[in-house]
Each structure stands twice: as C-alpha cells, then as structure tokens.
Amino acid sequence: MSQTITIDGQEIPYEEGQTIMDAAIAANIYIPHLCHNPEYEPHGSCKLCTVKVNGRNCSACTFPAMQGQDIINHSDDLEHDRKRITQMLFVEGNHFCPACEKTGNCQLQGIAYYLDMHDNHFPHFFANREMDASHPDILIDHNRCIFCNLCVRASQEKDHKNVFAISGRGINKCLIINSKSGKLKDSELDINDCAAHICPTGAILIKRTGYQVPIGQRTYDQHKIDEISLAKEHKHHD
Amino acid sequence: MTDKLKVATTSLAGCFGCHMSLLDIDERMLELAQHIEFDRSPITDIEHCGPCDIGLIEGGVCNSENVHVLREFRKNCKVLVAVGACAINGGLPAMRNHIPLEDCLNEAYIDGLGVENAQIPSDPELPLLLDNVHPIHEIVKVDYYMPGCPPSGDVFWSFLTAIIAGQEPSLPYELVHFD
Incomplete structure (x- = not known):
C-alpha cells in the first residue's frame, strides 16, 4: 500500500x-x-x-x-509571503535587470514574473558589492548573489573542488573564493565545472556567451518558471 | 471635455525612453485622446501640475528638483504610477550609488578624458545632486507600477485603458518584464 x-x-x-x-x-x-x-x-x-x-x-x-x-x-497568504521574500532578495542585492546579461534567463526574475511582482516594495540597500572578472572564462558579479549556496554545493558535491563558500553574516555575508588571492583566476574553477553553470541569477556568468540569445526570446520571456x-x-x- | 481624465507625466532621472514607449501605442493615441487630456507633461510643455487623475513618473530621484517635482505630482494626482525600471528601483542611474558622489563628479568634470577647462558645475540654478539615486516609492506613496526598461506600448495601453474603464489595472504574464 x-x-x-x-x-x-x-x-x-x-x-x-x-x-x-x-x-x-x-x-x-x-x-x-x-x-x-x-x-x-x-x-x-x-x-x-x-x-x-x-x-x-x-x-x-x-x-x-x-x-x-x-x-x-x-x-x-503564501503567494503574498513569497512575493515579499522575492522583493527582499531584490533589495538586498543590486539587481538591475536591464544591465544584466542573464536577464530573461534568470530564475530570480522568473520567480518575480511568476508571482506577478511589479515593484520591490522595500527600501533598497544599495549594498556595496564587488565584481571579479579575473578568470579568463568566468565572471562573478557579487551584486547579484542571493546566497542560495548552489555554487558551493555544486563545487563540493559534483566537482569535488570546494571552490566556493559563504562567509560572514547579515549585511556582511559574502560569497568567498578558495584561492590564496581570493580571486577566481587563482582558484581551481574551470569552465566545464557544474559550479560555473549552476547560478540561478546573473552572479556567475560564462564570459562571451551573454547575448547569444536576444532579449525577448529568452527562457522566461517565453515560458513561466513553473513549466x-x-x-x-x-x-x-x- | 470635462469628463476626460487628466493625465500628467514627467521624467525625473530617466532617459525619456518610457515617454517614447508611450508614443509606441501609435494610432491608439487617437482613441486615447478621446478619453484623456494631458496636464503637465513634456508633450504639452505645461510647467506645473494642476489637479489630475493620473500621474505617470518616469525615472528615479537623483537631485533636489526631482524631489520637488515628485511631491508636486503626488499632491495633485489621485493615482500615481511608477513607470519603468528607474522609477521602480533607481535603474541604471542608481548604479552610481556605490561610488562616492565626489568621485563621480571628478570623473565627469575634472579627470575625464577630453575634459577642457575642468571645473565642477556650481551655478546656483542647478539642482543639487543627492548622494544616492532613489526609487520613487522611497519618497512618496506609489499606487501602481509599470515594470520594464521601458514598459512596452502595450503595457501603457493595458494600464490606461483599464483605468479609463474604471477597472483595477493588471498585466498578463507576457507584459511583465524587468528589461
């Protein structure tokens, strides 16, 4: 039974x-x-x-x-809470969709569209976050990190490399990189690693691929995230 | 004439792209004109906003004049609408928020490539810049939001025709875009 x-x-x-x-x-x-x-x-x-x-x-x-x-x-009630959670994610980082390569393919955006979210509701943090473009193939824009831990898990569980970790708490929370310089170029991250492709937002991007599909023809432009x-x-x- | 809805529009720290997008409703503008008339707007050149039904605000708030204009709109408009990414989250101008204002001014007017007679503009007529660019909901109450950079002509059409018909505006999935 x-x-x-x-x-x-x-x-x-x-x-x-x-x-x-x-x-x-x-x-x-x-x-x-x-x-x-x-x-x-x-x-x-x-x-x-x-x-x-x-x-x-x-x-x-x-x-x-x-x-x-x-x-x-x-x-x-649940949809309202989910919308507020998504809005908190948006104001905690710096999510300027028109300036992001991931726009249209971003799961954070996909969730926002799915929840019919039109605004961010809360005051913005405008947090001061860095960008790391040191790696030849992969870029990290910390402005868009939502601390989902997927890159950390992918690097540990699939790539067996342990490239990423989350450090600090609250507003000082940050994605850190396991290399002597703290830079991506000195880490073991490779373009073929699962961790390089798992990011649901535009925080970890593969260089020179961002505009292969025109805006308007991307995943969440065409389909809802539930599908x-x-x-x-x-x-x-x- | 009197039963037409009065609409005021302005661009604060915006690029007028949202206003261009309003014009993208094309020939539907003629139908719209039967139901609305423009008060203060770049379309009419009227300088101050009288009592209005709808205020459409493009752009975020980057200087002292933006604050005054925004408050004038809020005071006069029954329904205030944040139009486009910049009004909603500060947009591209807000990407200066993590750079100290002094560094921004130095880069633009003192150290920038090709700058001649380097000096930071200080005419008393010029509105003072704020240290940060703010979305408009951080300064006044906003009733509705039209997302997009810019929102498409169809978003304007869908929103305005709903208000004209006395209905609650809503956007189908295809019209909700942040880019």
Whole structure:
C-alpha cells in the first residue's frame, strides 16, 4: 500500500525518505523555489518553497513527506509571503535587470514574473558589492548573489573542488573564493565545472556567451518558471 | 471635455525612453485622446501640475528638483504610477550609488578624458545632486507600477485603458518584464 500526502486537495504518493518537494516534483506539482535543485542536497535557505503542512509553515525542500500530511501550496497568504521574500532578495542585492546579461534567463526574475511582482516594495540597500572578472572564462558579479549556496554545493558535491563558500553574516555575508588571492583566476574553477553553470541569477556568468540569445526570446520571456522547472526537474526524477 | 481624465507625466532621472514607449501605442493615441487630456507633461510643455487623475513618473530621484517635482505630482494626482525600471528601483542611474558622489563628479568634470577647462558645475540654478539615486516609492506613496526598461506600448495601453474603464489595472504574464 503506497503512502500518500495531499497537496492543495490532490492526493499524491510518496516514498520513504522523500521530502515534500521530492514528492511534489514526482507528481508534477510545482512548488516555487530558488535555492533548491534536486541534483543537490537541499539547503532550505530561500524559503520560497514555504508551504503550510497541517497548519504550520515548513520549507518543502527540507521537510520529510509523512503519511496523511495536508499541505497547502497555493493560497493568497503564501503567494503574498513569497512575493515579499522575492522583493527582499531584490533589495538586498543590486539587481538591475536591464544591465544584466542573464536577464530573461534568470530564475530570480522568473520567480518575480511568476508571482506577478511589479515593484520591490522595500527600501533598497544599495549594498556595496564587488565584481571579479579575473578568470579568463568566468565572471562573478557579487551584486547579484542571493546566497542560495548552489555554487558551493555544486563545487563540493559534483566537482569535488570546494571552490566556493559563504562567509560572514547579515549585511556582511559574502560569497568567498578558495584561492590564496581570493580571486577566481587563482582558484581551481574551470569552465566545464557544474559550479560555473549552476547560478540561478546573473552572479556567475560564462564570459562571451551573454547575448547569444536576444532579449525577448529568452527562457522566461517565453515560458513561466513553473513549466520550465517541472520540465527539467520532473524529468530528473524519472 | 470635462469628463476626460487628466493625465500628467514627467521624467525625473530617466532617459525619456518610457515617454517614447508611450508614443509606441501609435494610432491608439487617437482613441486615447478621446478619453484623456494631458496636464503637465513634456508633450504639452505645461510647467506645473494642476489637479489630475493620473500621474505617470518616469525615472528615479537623483537631485533636489526631482524631489520637488515628485511631491508636486503626488499632491495633485489621485493615482500615481511608477513607470519603468528607474522609477521602480533607481535603474541604471542608481548604479552610481556605490561610488562616492565626489568621485563621480571628478570623473565627469575634472579627470575625464577630453575634459577642457575642468571645473565642477556650481551655478546656483542647478539642482543639487543627492548622494544616492532613489526609487520613487522611497519618497512618496506609489499606487501602481509599470515594470520594464521601458514598459512596452502595450503595457501603457493595458494600464490606461483599464483605468479609463474604471477597472483595477493588471498585466498578463507576457507584459511583465524587468528589461
């Protein structure tokens, strides 16, 4: 007898050891997320995947699926919270989409479009962040880092290199690079590494590729992030 | 005439790209003109804003004059709209925010390539620059936002026709862009 949970009234099966996110993706249900990627250990930091489990808020990417859970994924309250979280991510960094190569392919932007976010609501931090263009093939613009930890995880889990880490707390939090100079050019990062391609925003970019696809014809110009995400991640689950 | 909605527009720290985009509604402008008339706007050259139904603000706030104009609009407009990326988040002008103002002025007027008779402009008629460029919602209450750099003509059309029809403006997915 298979075990089940219920998401927005729909009963879906789960396997022992799966998180709510795993079960949802396997059942082709989209729960908004930024820091989660099924190929890596869950991190639970962006909180966009917050769902109500038996009346209590939980991160779907880290919370285990358990028999009989009644889960709300889409409600006005949750969508409102998700919009506010996304707006906080926008004001915490410096996200000037018209000046960013990743525009149209950026998951942060994709989430904002999906949530029908038109403004940033909060006062902007205008944080003073650096750019590291020292590497011949890869550029880091810290202005756009949302500290999702995906590059850290990719470098550790897939590339077995440990190039990245997050250092400091609060406003001083920063993505740091494992090299003597602290510069990307002196690290072990290579253009073929998973960590060089995993960034959901425009913080880690491959040089000389940014405008290969014209603005207006890019991923989230054409499709909503729920379609794209499920097409990619549901397949990964199979 | 009197039942037409009054619309005022201005560009603060913007490039007038959003105003150009308003003109991109093309021949629909004729239909629009049956429902609205412009008050203060670069289109009319009227210098001060009277009581209006809609105020469209392009650009962020980079100097003291921008603050005065923005407050004049807020005081006079029933509905105030932030139009485009710069009004919404400061946009490209706000990319100077992490550079000290003195360094910006030195680069532009003293040390820049090809500068002759180097001096920082100080005519009392010139509005003073603020240390940071701000989105307009940090200074006044904003009722609606039209994202885009610029928002397309269709965004203007969708927004204005909704207001004219007395409906709550909303944008379909295809019209929401930050670039």
